[in-house]
Amino acid sequence: METTTMMLLRQAPVRRGHPIRRLVAPILFTLGASCALPAAAQTTFDVIGPHEYDLPVDFQPFNVFVQYAYVQRNNRSFDSSGNRVKGSGSDAIVGLSKYVRFWTPDFNRKIGLAWEVIVPEISLRNDRNNTQASGIGDPMTGFAVWYKPRTDLTLGFQSFLQIPAGSTDVSDRNWKNLSSAFWDWRLTDKLGWTADAGFVFQGKRTDRLLPGTVFHTNHRLGYRVSPLLEPFLALDYERSRDTATVNGGHALDAGAGMMFHTFDNQSISLRYSKSISGENHSANNSINIKYAYVW
Template identity: 65%
Template sequence: MQTLHTPFRRLLAATALAGLGATVAPAVFAQTTFDVIGPHEYELPVDFKPFNVFVQYGYVQNNKDTFNANGDKVKGDGSQTIVGMSKYVRFWTPEGNPKIGLAYEVIVPEIGVRNQHAANAADRHISGIGDPLTGFAVWMKPSPESTFGFQSFLQVPVGDDRVSDTNWKNLSSFLWDVRLTDKLGWTADAGMVFQSEKKDGSRPGNTFHTNHRLGYRVTGLLEPFIALDYESTSSRNNQPSARVLDGGVGVMFHTFDNQSISLRYSSSIDGKNHAANNSVNIKYAYVW
């Protein structure tokens, strides 16, 4: 594994603890849980001086298809969802054990939904601040080329009425990263989403999710990668079970030591009782 300069290692950490795209808006137009992660997402440092990170995520999702109960793709409502997520993270290591890394973060989503086919004119353009999230992560490095950790977030239902999911959520997952060679790396996570009862009296089932990114650093600037995302939600209170498998391709631009930009297109491969992903995703990270 190549030795990384400190600012760049911080930039890799800046992209961590991120993927909350499936929970920032009501499930009817949600993406797959944690699908915003990118290459190096969990290649995190230990024994470092505290630093700060700002990350801006954004995606545009076209809801032209959905999966029915038989797993077939059928026509969706034709709406378009535009989501931004502004995140601040503080990274540090405990004085008593510098071999462990810690992070705490706050995420504020901005949501817009356009549906020109809605019967009610008031429903043709919905926008507002979504339910904010806050949480922590802890990790260690079993070897210089690997990272293993745990993260947990709480989503608070205080967003604008038109875009809030109206219930509490806990998102907890294990995370890992392995540098397979000096150019090839695998970063991934696996975890659960637990939800409380919504205002309408319904309570979604528990969701298992896992996300994987395999990136290859072809030059100092460019790192193409492939993405695989999966989630499965159990049935509860007469609500059917649901699942989806997404694949994607993207590229990460290592623009500066303390900044990066990632672009990705994602599409659903298989699913059941779930919206079909058809999205363009962007991420900008800045470290100081």
């Protein structure tokens, strides 16, 4: 029997001659001192902001709590020819609560380590067919390791496991591994580039569909115009592989935002993101907010 969440989201291309309703796409994240989101239309790890991977080494252990939230309007999508067509019309409101522990190992103070746990809160509504679903999404946990070959450059690797233990209506119902390389380059004392590139590996879902491996890359270019304000540009891309049951697709998104350096241990980032092009993919049209607290 079709679940409420399946009814809320657009039809996804499959290879067996008939469309099926998509479950909620995975809620994915990344790691950083002001840290990792996406659901239905957003690309993998597109939640990162300026300084996301501007991480220290040789430091005393500390903690970070991050609350992400975004509102996504699924009013457009891309068909197999790359044309914009009518989307499901659903609205998604998603919150992501994350705790991260940072430390430097005693055996090498030039390396940084972190472990995190993320719990998503999801609400989907479609006024066209009067359907609604909400609940706790699939949780994620994982680690990151990094080093600094120069004081202005950070290089690292991260890997996360997403567990299909969320509420039935909002779970994607399969195991996932998200692994990527990341970097942060402070080009000048005001200009910085932070980015990542990696893959999402997925198991078979309970409805017997096997999503393809997803490649993604995310880039943020920020310029600190004052002690308080840092405007930034965003570029996100992902491409999924074809499988025997699901057609692959891709999306390219662009956005702009502002990071507010409110206090030494807190920050708030706002961003608007919209898809430029795509194929077999829903179109991003979202407003994003991130609040980070360090202690």
